[in-house]
Amino acid sequence: MLQFEMMEARPGIRIALERHEPRHPDDRKPGFLWLGGFNSDMTGTKATRLMDWAQAADRFFIRFDYSGHGASEGRFEEGTLSLWLTEARMVLALARDRPMILVGSSMGGYLALLLARESPGSIKGLVLVAPAADMTEALMEPEIAANAEALGAIARDGVWLRPSLYGEPYPITRTLIEDGRQHLLLPQGLDLACPLRILHGDRDPDVPWQHGRKTFDAIRSPDAQFILIKDGDHRLSRDQDILAIRRAAEELAAD
Template identity: 45%
Template sequence: MTEFLDGPQGRRIACNRLDGQGPCVVFLGGFRSDMQGTKAVWLEDWARARGRAFLRLDYSGHGESSGAFEDGCIGDWLADAQAVLDRVEGPVVLVGSSMGGWISLLLARAMPERLAGLVTIAAAPDFTEAGFWTGMDAGQREALLREGRVLRPSDYDEPYVITRRLIEDGRRHLVLDRPLALPFPVRFLQGTADADVPMSWALDLLEHAEGPDMRLALVKGADHRFSTPDCLEMIGAAVEEVLARG
């Protein structure tokens, strides 16, 4: 059952919470995704079958949470996730998909003592800079700075708005421009056929981050959704492994 929490600046954050054994597994979804996605729902079923505490949420402007998507930015969605985590007792294992991988890394940097482990799926740290800004031509960049927004085509839906605020706020939340300590079990999952997050980003993240128990699994042919039955089982196995080693 969906519940609503009062988040930062009056934003109402929707989440689904499952009581059970801790540490609580928290799923953080991707850019323009919501908590009804395949991975989020599958992982909740996985947790329920094992009596495991679990939580999934919608950032503001996503799913059932308040706000307009194009008004948001990485800092807002990080604050939303942090507000929800503040209501969870004890340690957590974060499972971050795509943008949720970036947000989980920011949370790990801000509150490492709360994390018992981390699993990322096609993590996209710094994508507003390394993906959106770098991928724009001079005319698009000029239009973004002048008008405050540009339209970006999507492989999944209608074109969507990229705002100047999203780009500029993203630069204030980069994680690959400074040391990144992950002092807990970490498992990075990445498909080789991902058209949105290049495999090189996963290798760069593995090389950049520091931690005593860190592994990257590459799945040949898996795309950005990473939602085939085999991929979903890999996610569950990675969470199990992190929980066992945490």
């Protein structure tokens, strides 16, 4: 069983993380922070393969689980974007003054954009995989509004157990939806000082590629690319998908 480092996120809640530190203390090459998706964990295929690559290349790399996810403490249904963004910010601070590439999948891509908005100029690059920008308003609320059972559950219980293609149903809470309204990006757009790469599968059933394109169009960057991957699903975990993600990260980290 994997053993992870534990870091206190708030009183009574610790989050799990794993990092690779370069062998040479004076190595200041850009590092990488993996930001996973909603209801995922850091032992997934993409995060594991990217960690393996970083270790082989001796590059600084951090991956972690948000509270309520994976090996971290806390209850998933108590999570919000505000809490998970705070945790991502804390983990990013472990890089100290090292330039960092943020590699975010789905919700992790959204959080990466929020981190870049908070700290313009301090992020070296963004590699986003099917970014779920404004996910509570743009993706979850329309689905709930079109589903009488979901509407009733949210109104009655404050939570709806959403069926999943990948396992057991998972909770969507009224608190999560309401909190998400504080973090909207798409209406105003975003100015980025760093390069951006968005990779999106053209057969993504969870975050349609058109939403990824809308996100791309809302971002103003001197160096941005939108890469549509043929027959790619939401996870983009095939060998060729992971290679494309890795190459994008390597390109942005090049000295």
